[in-house]
């Protein structure tokens with residue numbers, strides 16, 4: 001029997017347009033409203049609990065499950081393009097907690113002044129008088145503004161090589177972006193660990209050799225993962241005779257052996273595509289000195305929360 005109460009349990013709070021704007025996906029993956037938007041529901045307590053689970057957050061599983069719970073019209077949220085996923089995460093926040101989100105900042109002008117003065121007593125005296133403000137301040141951000149001013153993806157992106165290949169590339173998929181971000185996070189942790197490790201202290205050639213070997217392995221691994229990440233974002237490559245290669249194995253082989261300028265270009269271009277969608281700039285105004293400056297919008301995305309987003 002259908003439970004008549006369930007129609008009242010959770011209703012869509014808002015609907016949003018996605019940066020992909022009806023393109024890029026196979027038929028049936030997303031169910032749009034009549035005006036091409038997707039409906040977003042508020043989080044349940046169970047969703048909120050999931051966001052407290054560090055393992056789910058770190059693996060990125062939380063983002064995917066959150067979208068699947070709050071945006072039921074999306075099937076397989078892991079296959080969403082990263083720009084779309086970011087808009088949905090911000091919209092879920094809006095649907096659950098309302099349109100105001102606070103972003104913290106520290107005024108760089110006041111902090112620089114305090115650094116120059118470099119005298120604790122003098123600084124606190126000036127702070128009491130209201131001449132500088134080095135404490136954390138808050139800007140209230142209107143989420144609706146950010147959801148209504150998103151930018152859209154083009155229908156396709158092509159990178160032309162000098163020797164006549166046309167590389168058709170796309171933003172990362174959410175699941176890939178989460179996977180490589182976690183990888184990157186772990187690699188950085190390892191590098192930091194080995195850098196902090198004082199090998200001179202042991203003064204043993206054996207240990208030095210082992211550490212340097214480990215570092216080499218990490219760097220090779222970073223290179224491999226980078227090549228795979230680029231390959232994941234390549235849909236297919238057109239040859240000068242119009243033949244098409246879409247076998248990922250062949251593409252990875254090409255990427256692994258091609259020159260670094262192409263790799264760097266592609267990496268940069270994919271990164272730019274991943275940033276399309278939400279306008280990420282927040283304008284802060286210091287309530288003490290009145291200076292204004294821009295910073296990244298923070299706090300809508302657990303990926304950003306962990307510093308993974310770059």
Ligand SMILES: [Zn+2]
Nearest residue numbers: 107110286289
């Ligand atoms: Zn200031």
